[in-house]
Amino acid sequence: MATVKQAEASQARWTVWLRIQRDGRRFSEHHVVVPANSYVIDAIERVFALPGERLLWRHACHHASCGSCGLRINGVEKLPCITPLADYDLRKPLVLMPLSHLPRVGDLVVDFAPFFARMQAVGMPLLRQDETAPPEAGLQRFESCIECGLCVSACPAMRNPRFLGPAALAAAERLLEEPRGADVETVLRTVDHPDGIWACRSAHQCTAVCPMGVDPAGAIMRLRQRL
Numbered sequence: 510m511a512t513v514k515q516a517e518a519s520q521a522r523w524t525v526w527l528r529i530q531r532d533g534r535r536f537s538e539h540h541v542v543v544p545a546n547s548y549v550i551d552a553i554e555r556v557f558a559l560p561g562e563r564l565l566w567r568h569a570c571h572h573a574s575c576g577s578c579g580l581r582i583n584g585v586e587k588l589p590c591i592t593p594l595a596d597y598d599l600r601k602p603l604v605l606m607p608l609s610h611l612p613r614v615g616d617l618v619v620d621f622a623p624f625f626a627r628m629q630a631v632g633m634p635l636l637r638q639d640e641t642a643p644p645e646a647g648l649q650r651f652e653s654c655i656e657c658g659l660c661v662s663a664c665p666a667m668r669n670p671r672f673l674g675p676a677a678l679a680a681a682e683r684l685l686e687e688p689r690g691a692d693v694e695t696v697l698r699t700v701d702h703p704d705g706i707w708a709c710r711s712a713h714q715c716t717a718v719c720p721m722g723v724d725p726a727g728a729i730m731r732l733r734q735r736l
């Protein structure tokens with residue numbers, strides 16, 4: 510049976526002040542109420558549910574699996590589904606902005622086509638070539654990377670639009686370990702390029718923000734040593 514304290518705690522509410530970047534420079538402001546100890550995604554959902562609100566944002570799994578909810582919270586790349594509101598001073602606004610270095614679709618949504626194009630450029634198969642089962646049969650994930658794009662957004666070298674970027678280079682290193690049909694020499698030639706591993710500025714921001722511990726910066730340094 511729940512104690513009185515537990516019952517009181519379960520009824521506690523927090524008010525969250527959100528400042529959300531909409532199209533371009535415009536921000537909308539919202540004060541929403543959520544259960545205590547909620548996550549940032551819960552506050553965004555409250556805004557989404559407001560009558561007449563047309564906030565564009567993307568999410569699915571709510572547990573750091575789909576990689577779709579990434580954005581910048583107070584300037585730092587995060588997955589709001591695993592970011593506790595308790596990490597912030599809620600007397601101040603949480604400023605939500607879309608990821609950087611990917612084309613903006615609207616509000617908090619960016620277009621991931623360039624991200625996946627980079628993955629394919631290094632030869633990382635997004636599905637196994639022999640995969641014939643329909644998605645509902647259950648596709649396996651082969652990497653720790655959830656393709657959330659946080660590393661790409663945080664990387665200062667991504668101002669060069671030709672840079673392959675941290676996620677693709679980490680995928681390339683993974684392919685060299687386990688080629689899965691990829692031609693190792695082709696992968697090496699692709700990454701050994703001024704817009705490949707040599708465009709990295711060793712800022713290590715990719716590794717700092719990666720929610721899955723992929724360590725793209727470490728992968729890039731290992732590729733450099735190998736080459």
Ligand code: SF4
Nearest residue numbers: 654655657658660719
């Ligand atoms: S390497 Fe990490 S931050 Fe980059 S896309 Fe994969 S999971 Fe996200």
Ligand code: FES
Nearest residue numbers: 570571576578590
């Ligand atoms: S909702 Fe799937 S990773 Fe956040």
